[in-house]
Amino acid sequence: MSKQDAAIKKEASMEAQKGLLAGYFARLGRARDEGRPVVYTFVPGNLVELLSAFDVAPVYPEVNALQSAMRQRSGGFIREAERAGHSEDVCSYVKCDLGMLMKGNVGPTGDAIPPPDLLLLSFTGCFTFMQWFELLREQYRCEVAMLHVPYVGDGVVTDAMRSYVVEQLQREVIPKLEQVTGRRLDLDRLRELLACSRRAEDDLAWVFRSARHRPSPIDAYFGGVYYIGPIFTSFRGSEDACRYYATLRGEVEERLAAGQGPITPDGPLGDERFRLVIEGPPNWTSFRDFWKVFHDEGAVAVASTYTQVGGTYERGFRHDPARPLESLADYCLSCYTNLPLPQRSQILADMVREYEADGFVIHSVKSCNSFSAGQLHMLREVERLTGIPGGFIESDLVDARYYGHANIKNRIESYLQMLAARRAGAASAAAAAAAAAEVRP
Amino acid sequence: MTTIDAIVSDLEARFDDVALGHVRAWKQAGSGRLAIGCLPVFAPREVLWAAGALPVFVRGAGDRLETIRGDAFYQSYICHLPRSTLELGLLGHLDALDGMIFPNTCDVIRNLSGVWQTTFPQHVARFIDPPQTAEPASAAAYLRHELTALHHDLCARSGVAPTAERLIAAIADVDAAHAAADELAAARRAEPWNLPVDEVYLLRRAADSMPPAAWAALARAYVAAARRRGRKPEDRIRVCLVGAFCEQPPRALLRAAERAGCYIVDDDLTQGVERCGPPPEVGDDGDPMAALALAWLRATRPSAVRYDQHARAGHELVARVRACGADGVLFAAPSFCDPALLDQPRLTRVLDQHAIPYTAFKYAENTGQFQAIREQAGTFADSVKLWGTA
Numbered sequence: 001m002s003k004q005d006a007a008i009k010k011e012a013s014m015e016a017q018k019g020l021l022a023g024y025f026a027r028l029g030r031a032r033d034e035g036r037p038v039v040y041t042f043v044p045g046n047l048v049e050l051l052s053a054f055d056v057a058p059v060y061p062e063v064n065a066l067q068s069a070m071r072q073r074s075g076g077f078i079r080e081a082e083r084a085g086h087s088e089d090v091c092s093y094v095k096c097d098l099g100m101l102m103k104g105n106v107g108p109t110g111d112a113i114p115p116p117d118l119l120l121l122s123f124t125g126c127f128t129f130m131q132w133f134e135l136l137r138e139q140y141r142c143e144v145a146m147l148h149v150p151y152v153g154d155g156v157v158t159d160a161m162r163s164y165v166v167e168q169l170q171r172e173v174i175p176k177l178e179q180v181t182g183r184r185l186d187l188d189r190l191r192e193l194l195a196c197s198r199r200a201e202d203d204l205a206w207v208f209r210s211a212r213h214r215p216s217p218i219d220a221y222f223g224g225v226y227y228i229g230p231i232f233t234s235f236r237g238s239e240d241a242c243r244y245y246a247t248l249r250g251e252v253e254e255r256l257a258a259g260q261g262p263i264t265p266d267g268p269l270g271d272e273r274f275r276l277v278i279e280g281p282p283n284w285t286s287f288r289d290f291w292k293v294f295h296d297e298g299a300v301a302v303a304s305t306y307t308q309v310g311g312t313y314e315r316g317f318r319h320d321p322a323r324p325l326e327s328l329a330d331y332c333l334s335c336y337t338n339l340p341l342p343q344r345s346q347i348l349a350d351m352v353r354e355y356e357a358d359g360f361v362i363h364s365v366k367s368c369n370s371f372s373a374g375q376l377h378m379l380r381e382v383e384r385l386t387g388i389p390g391g392f393i394e395s396d397l398v399d400a401r402y403y404g405h406a407n408i409k410n411r412i413e414s415y416l417q418m419l420a421a422r423r424a425g426a427a428s429a430a431a432a433a434a435a436a437a438e439v440r441p
Numbered sequence: 442m443t444t445i446d447a448i449v450s451d452l453e454a455r456f457d458d459v460a461l462g463h464v465r466a467w468k469q470a471g472s473g474r475l476a477i478g479c480l481p482v483f484a485p486r487e488v489l490w491a492a493g494a495l496p497v498f499v500r501g502a503g504d505r506l507e508t509i510r511g512d513a514f515y516q517s518y519i520c521h522l523p524r525s526t527l528e529l530g531l532l533g534h535l536d537a538l539d540g541m542i543f544p545n546t547c548d549v550i551r552n553l554s555g556v557w558q559t560t561f562p563q564h565v566a567r568f569i570d571p572p573q574t575a576e577p578a579s580a581a582a583y584l585r586h587e588l589t590a591l592h593h594d595l596c597a598r599s600g601v602a603p604t605a606e607r608l609i610a611a612i613a614d615v616d617a618a619h620a621a622a623d624e625l626a627a628a629r630r631a632e633p634w635n636l637p638v639d640e641v642y643l644l645r646r647a648a649d650s651m652p653p654a655a656w657a658a659l660a661r662a663y664v665a666a667a668r669r670r671g672r673k674p675e676d677r678i679r680v681c682l683v684g685a686f687c688e689q690p691p692r693a694l695l696r697a698a699e700r701a702g703c704y705i706v707d708d709d710l711t712q713g714v715e716r717c718g719p720p721p722e723v724g725d726d727g728d729p730m731a732a733l734a735l736a737w738l739r740a741t742r743p744s745a746v747r748y749d750q751h752a753r754a755g756h757e758l759v760a761r762v763r764a765c766g767a768d769g770v771l772f773a774a775p776s777f778c779d780p781a782l783l784d785q786p787r788l789t790r791v792l793d794q795h796a797i798p799y800t801a802f803k804y805a806e807n808t809g810q811f812q813a814i815r816e817q818a819g820t821f822a823d824s825v826k827l828w829g830t831a
């Protein structure tokens with residue numbers, strides 16, 4: 001199959017996703033005229049089914065930040081925020097979003113993003129979210145609903161945590177949504193939406209698990225960030241999302257049946273030389289170059305943790321329409337960065353084993369303490385649990401000043417050479433052992 | 442009568458006792474005594490004290506220890522506190538502690554709890570996520586539940602009965618120490634020339650690991666002795682030091698700022714051992730744990746690590762500046778401290794509206810260079826004195 005064929009093949013789900021996004025921004029642009037309240041909220045632990053039950057238009061500042069970075073616009077926004085007094089040291093997502101706001105809040109597609117009627121602050125898995133919304137509230141002076149999702153510090157979601165989140169939904173979040181929309185929550189509608197989420201979640205989990213095959217038909221990190229787009233944001237619970245994930249699954253099934261590897265921006269990956277598990281968010285400012293470092297070497301991400309920040313579907317979580325509010329609470333509590341480091345290390349080690357990875361790479365980003373603080377310790381822990389040495393690279397999410405391509409390329413190439421040498425060593429040791437067994441009487 | 446020199450020299454020895462010999466001695470003086478480490482800033486001291494456990498604040502090692510192994514745990518863009526805290530643990534300096542409490546102060550401390558669990562499995566590590574919510578009823582119930590579970594666990598280890606009476610007595614003990622802390626703060630505001638910042642700081646750090654009543658007596662003895670110095674006020678401006686609530690600046694930095702022409706008359710250096718709002722009021726139901734949970738939720742002391750529900754942080758800072766008669770604000774934040782640094786622009790905008798001068802610098806707990814800070818603080822003091830603005 002030529003590269004061009006592959007590109008055409010890729011387009012069914014990619015085009016569908018493009019259409020979803022365009023539709024989303026168009027609807028957002030019409031929200032004011034159509035009298036739909038606008039709600040700003042965050043990706044990890046978002047309550048999109050609840051928002052859809054109220055027919056509000058959600059906006060995700062992080063998504064705007066990453067889209068700006070992919071369009072090379074984040075640098076200007078970050079500098080704008082720093083000129084206004086924000087420190088170089090702090091999270092660049094926040095600065096990118098605030099800079100965009102200072103420049104007129106024109107979104108990644110060139111359309112103005114409408115101001116919020118409600119800031120729905122649920123800070124699952126990251127403390128900075130809270131201050132981010134305090135800064136946004138200063139600008140917008142609109143209603144704020146706060147959902148405190150306790151950190152699962154000891155690794156167990158307790159009944160007390162679940163009840164606490166459910167009570168806040170009942171006493172704080174739902175009443176605020178009722179107030180800004182002027183309508184009551186329709187619990188049956190919420191159940192329908194959650195049932196729909198579940199169907200899409202099944203398909204997405206299947207897609208990620210397909211990487212257990214050799215060769216893997218997907219790249220679960222670089223390709224994976226596209227796959228999670230709809231379900232981590234506005235589309236979970238929608239028929240559109242169900243269709244998208246059914247299409248995606250169909251494509252992956254075909255690739256799997258044909259024994260094909262993932263499709264990269266340069267065409268299908270021919271030879272799967274290395275299977276890797278990747279921890280940490282990607283760099284968005286040089287996303288394609290970053291990916292190329294890996295696919296040029298035949299390295300495929302067979303699993304990643306970043307694709308679990310907005311739901312641990314691959315590890316079994318599903319929304320449950322029979323327990324709507326409890327299920328939303330469990331969802332928020334179980335997102336990847338809301339889990340303690342020992343559990344995160346165990347998840348990585350399990351993935352290395354389950355996906356038969358040759359190695360694992362931690363991409364540490366300067367911006368994000370939620371991910372990065374403790375990753376060097378995780379590196380050693382996962383090495384201890386798997387017996388496999390890990391790779392460690394550093395850059396940033398949306399601040400291009402911290403992305404050093406040559407450095408990352410060198411490190412990854414050296415790491416992969418080390419894995420190859422290890423594999424060759426293991427193969428020759430196995431051959432020697434087999435030879436020794438043969439000569440034994 | 443104890444002399445000021447004797448008090449200060451005892452405080453210095455205690456401060457330099459990074460291996461917590463004094464905590465060990467306290468434990469050995471009674472049977473079943475526990476000591477529990479608390480990371481900044483939320484520490485349920487009353488609950489610990491009622492369970493027979495000495496609360497011991499662990500605020501990093503400052504510049505008292507060279508961090509070597511702790512550095513291997515963190516990238517260059519993470520603040521210093523978790524490194525030196527790990528160094529203390531790896532050197533065995535925290536062995537006197539029977540457990541550690543990690544509050545959800547920020548993502549760094551949050552993740553440190555996980556590093557701790559695997560690095561020191563012999564320590565009991567407990568994570569507490571104090572509610573950050575606008576919905577008080579469910580928050581109070583949740584916090585009460587968490588504190589009760591902690592109380593029962595600790596009582597099971599110390600052999601102390603988890604009774605309401607003991608908890609009420611502990612609340613009273615801690616409140617008495619808060620009263621002494623209030624007197625100390627008032628004395629410093631009134632006579633900063635007699636109560637220099639680095640001494641007062643040593644005294645407040647002593648509260649990190651002393652039984653409340655013993656510390657209250659020490660604080661009163663210090664205030665009395667310091668006042669007897671009878672020094673004369675110098676021509677310095679009065680400032681509020683904001684942002685250093687977790688990783689602590691070196692003492693020499695505080696001294697440098699003060700000697701450059703600033704009396705630091707208010708700060709948030711030792712958050713957690715000082716009063717953060719009205720004391721818990723045990724209601725007719727006689728439920729002191731519920732009272733403690735409510736007191737936390739009603740805390741009025743502004744903090745970068747608490748949700749600013751009513752968007753009052755800037756105005757609270759202005760009120761604080763006025764209350765201590767400060768001429769300006771020194772923002773001092775640890776490098777890479779998201780909570781402190783993200784708060785600053787919001788606060789400075791309100792200071793600008795009220796024409797309150799400020800300057801800002803960053804530090805690390807093991808900074809050894811103070812020249813730049815001395816110059817910055819000196820220039821700030823001069824411009825405030827000359828023009829009333831920075």
Ligand code: SF4
Pocket residue numbers: 062091092093094125126127128129367368369370371397
């Ligand atoms: S710290 Fe990390 S999780 Fe939090 S807002 Fe920034 S990038 Fe997102």
Ligand code: SF4
Pocket residue numbers: 520521522523546547548549550687688775777778779780781
């Ligand atoms: S200094 Fe700041 S970032 Fe570091 S642990 Fe403390 S609060 Fe967190």
